[in-house]
Amino acid sequence: MTSTEYDLDWLISVDDHVLEPPNVWQDRIAANDRDRAPKLVRDGDAETWVYENRSVPTNGLSAVVGKSAEEFSPEAVTYAEMRPGCYDAAARVEDMNEAGILASLSFPSFPRFCGQIFYEAQDKDLALRCVQAYNDWMIDEWCGSAPGRFIPLVIMPLWDTTLAVTEIERTAAKGARGLAFSENFEPLGLPTINDPNRYWDPVLQAASDNELVVCMHVGSSSTLPNIASDAPFMANLAWGATRTSGTMLQWLFSDHFAKLPNLKIALSEGNIGWIPYFLERAEQVYNKQRFWAARGVTYEGHAASDVPMDIDLRQRFRDHVFGCFIEDESGIAAIDVIGENNIMIETDYPHSDSTWPNCIEVAKKQIAHLPEATQYKILRGNAEKLFRFTPAVPPTRAGA
Template identity: 45%
Template structure:
């Protein structure tokens, strides 16, 4: 760890990211599927836009003019690695939407020893990492035509996550987050249990499943999956963008619009969950919102309580939501932030036990390598025991880590 004198606790980040090494699926898929499974191809970009919350890259043919990058190829999908996937180490004004190769990214994005070294620089002890190529909850495999192959890809990713990314080389400092086959809740439940049996305590899910063409949580469709999470103590982790539709206002709105309102889907999603009855149906269920920030939460809880109190009769929730939404939030929901001074000034209205810290390495929003300094500046008004709970203790308790803040590996 770094030797900077500081009383600021070592950070447990509940939202970082991994850029999967090029061989994750080629090393793990059955031989007959490797030609169809995800693989890296180096090729030029023909055109690439990111407007209205939609990312649209077009891969050029070998020999075409244009910047060359590494592309994931899988069925009809052509998805390039971009500077936005791994922007740390670059000046903010130099970060552009451009294709890159593995050689052009910081090695900590995909290499375990290099990641641990970058965590040391940033005063980070442990970290949960969301995917890149599968997207934040495995949408890539859900949208694929061949779901038999898709299931193998989900399992291959999870095996890599548990056995390699979070394997012995990680020294317990990388905390596994696994995927499910979103297209089949029964298979999803089986995958939750398979991974829980080897010590995994978090699974990625979509903030708004209907945006992916999937059932809403107001149906009973997800009950097998939710029951498995409830029984195994597996936290449902939802990252902004896990519905494949970033908030925006129009098809031509610049990315800055969506970047300002990235919390919006988390807000909508949280109201969905609070009004769904699922927290009463599954009393051990916990959900967390990665990169959603926390400053918006107090008003939404106030409004949800008013609606529940005054309008639950005609609002369609009287028969399934029997307690104020704010009480359900306190027992089941966690907000995650990396830069939210307003939220920190309103902790009493959110709940000290419901807040988690993150660094978002290696994305452009990341506070790396100054996450400690950002935290010190924003939490300087708080008592040390409060800071300890936000930066470490809540994550330790939620994710079942050791008292020292480490994942104790497959059990």
């Protein structure tokens, strides 16, 4: 505990991941459908999730905690080879205590970041029940096992917005605080947020009405960054934040924030160092191009006739958009431009970008030069306010 009025020894991570234990669907789907529900199957030394015609191994980079970087590999791993905190809530809390993580929001793994696996399923009736089963497990079991330590994030049936609204309302009543959404639905074959038929309007209205934060994880478009067809993998991975900038720009230039003034979005695992540049560039483009666009002139099929003439892009950002980072000294250096109220910390447990077990130390080192009130906001205050979340009383850390 620090000697000041702010407890800077704990953080809230708004982007972690859970490797679902084998019982999630097997315990919650009716017996006559259980064999068709997702199940973990062992075949010799191999282990895969089996669902419909799919066999999905667990990528080794999704479960690296406890290993050195020299041991990282994308080769498939079994649950027996993982640290128990990857899939067991009680073990996760122990790991959180070790690393100074007071609370955690976890994205799904087998369903993928916004439930794409169920959207791709053939039997949509069963898929809906699988979505519901996952959400019940997330709220009742994963989060319910340790009150005040986990922020409930839910998925939805992407293929039917009426069903999605029903699921949003159902889970919000159970305590959900975030809704997993996609950074870009187009690669999934779904309408984008710019859809002229307003496909996502009911979902976003429901999220706003129920005060669920719309959380978009990088990679939730089911695509990898791709500079060029033969670009090195690590170059593509380093370039990945550009997709998050594109997500932010789409939302800022859409009319969703104008229509839903209480809607909030979080850009998960996208870093923040790029935000000042793209806000500046967005203003330059808007100030110079809005007049012809507002007249209805098109340019190679682009521009609409209803471009507002009075958008304050920076105010839209401040009111609606939250950037999330793991390690980003460039972003912290530009905090005056981004805004101290629009930044949250992540630890990415148990993925290969994770700072575990040194999460609080790494976070504090990046922000130590800032006023303590600002440090507190970044470490936990902004997350508590945004997700309407009251964390548990911090436990006593070993060696404290």
